[in-house]
Amino acid sequence: MPEEKNTTKTKDELGKLLSKDEQLVKIPSVGDLITGRVLSVSKNEVRLDIEGMTTGIVRSAELFNDLEEYKNMKEGDEAEATILELDNENGEMELSFRAAGEIKTWETLQKAVKEKKIVKGVVKEANKGGLVVKILSVDAFLPVSQLSGEHYPKVHGGDRGKILEKLKRLINQEISVKIMSISKQDENIIVSEKEAAYEMQNEVIAQFKLGEVVEGIITAITDFGAFVKIDKKIIGDEKKEEAVNPAEGLIHISEIAWQKIENLKHHLKEGQRIKAKIINVDGVKIFLSIKQLSINPWVEAKDKYSIGQTAIGEIVKVNPYGLIIKLDEDLQGLAHISQLSEKNAANLREIAKVGDKKEFIILSMDIENHRIGLSLKEDALAEAKQKEEEKETKKGKKKEAEKEAKEDEKKE
Structure with a gap:
């Protein structure tokens, strides 16, 4: 009889242990995010060891190269994947990096907004309103008004067709932007290159001082002036040239020459290399003058x-x-x-x-x-002399009348 009691006691303890283990072990379901260790990596598939329970497979359509951790994966790395099927035709767990990657992408972008970070993206499309920029795996919209000075389409007369032409030249270019608003629910992201440039330009602007002579290339001509990509400074009386981190400057039409200019294109052209003097630095804006390099x-x-x-x-x-x-x-x-x-x-x-x-x-x-x-x-x-004399006479009579009026007031 004591033997039976011991057996019953052992069974009870085992039952409790099994019950406790079931509470500790979460049974995975389709749609769950699961972590595994990489067993092998090929062009078309990646195999993961899922906590010693089973092998998971990620096939080509579900691979995800937009995040660095998935792009450069190697044997032994840990990786997160979303469960598509618990048991496929080969008895393996069917997984997706794409679904997991998209979740991580939105988390990364939301973190960038919170930390006010600058992110990089590639221009995919251009329309009259702005650019579609791919950031990681998500499309964001960059309005024309939020382009940096370097990329803003400066078109003489504001011709919309020419503006779109210039925007299309940016397709496939990598640019830096700041996320201004983000909504995962609406899958809507608005970005600004201008804000990112403003932040980065602070360091660039620190290179320049009021009164310095700089050299650069004219990048655009508008009704009100010319934009210049500054790439050199002229130092000292020896006029030694010093390379600088490129910055944009503006020469207002009134600072091109001492005489009045009717048409800028008669004096300057895009691609022309010029020298100019820094006459003002306002925030991240550099204002230049060509005329002040010559005698007034x-x-x-x-x-x-x-x-x-x-x-x-x-x-x-x-x-x-x-x-x-x-x-x-x-x-x-x-x-x-x-x-x-x-x-x-x-x-x-x-x-x-x-x-x-x-x-x-x-x-x-x-x-x-x-x-x-x-x-x-x-x-x-x-x-002219007669008119001037008449003008002076009128002034004199007016003063005399005012004087007499004041004297009359005193008498009263």
């Missing part, structure tokens, strides 16, 4: 010209309000329509045309605002 001709103008003097000038433009006259290489003046003829001309081209050279009288000079007033009328100077 307006400083010398007051010694070269004077009111009442006659000067030969070439007509460079005919406007409805008058003529733009080139006095020398860097100085231009305006002959207003009222100063071109004793009679009112119905058509300015009856008086002069572009390329004509004529003798003008200098009526006025405003060196500070870069203006010279010219006239073709013989009595122009006398008229």
Whole structure:
């Protein structure tokens, strides 16, 4: 009888142990994420040892090369996979890296948003609104407004067809972006290259100082100026060239030359190498000037010209309000329509045309605002003096009236 009691006791203990083990061991199900050790890797399949229980297989359609851990897998590595079938036709567990990889991808991207990290992606498509960028295995949208200065389609006149052409040139290029918004549920990601560039540019901008001379290539010409890819600095009086990490600068149209420019493309062209001076650094924006590398001709103008003097000038433009006259290489003046003829001309081209050279009288000079007033009328100077005298007389009468009004107030 004691023997029977011992046997019963042993069975009870074994039952308890088995019950405890069942609680510890989770029976895998289809759709679960499971970890295994890599047994073999080939081009078309990967085999995993699943905790000594069984062998799992990942076939070609379910392989996933968008994450580094799956792309460079080798024997002995641990890997996570999603269960597709518990028991396939060969008695193996059918697995997928793709499903597991996509889960990991979204987790990686959400972590990048949380940590405000810059991520890399490859441009897949271009449309008028922006670019489709593949980040790991997920498509994200990059609006045109969020492109960096380097890639923003700077098109003269804003032609949409040409803008799309420039965007298409970016297809297959790798770019750095920051994730601005993410929704796994809607499978929607919006990214910004501009924000990523802003962050990276802070280090690049630190290379430059106000007043330095730089060299670079013109990358785009717009209505308001020219963009330059800066790649060199000119150091010291010896004008030694020093390579720098490329940065973008802008030359405003007013900083191209001392004279007024009507059409930038007559002065600069894309691909042209130029030198310019840094005149402002605002955040990550570098503003350049070509004209400030030369002597300001307006400083010398007051010694070269004077009111009442006659000067030969070439007509460079005919406007409805008058003529733009080139006095020398860097100085231009305006002959207003009222100063071109004793009679009112119905058509300015009856008086002069572009390329004509004529003798003008200098009526006025405003060196500070870069203006010279010219006239073709013989009595122009006398008229100008008379108008000035009339203006001064009116000012004097006004002051006298104000003075008398104040005195009357005191008497009251």
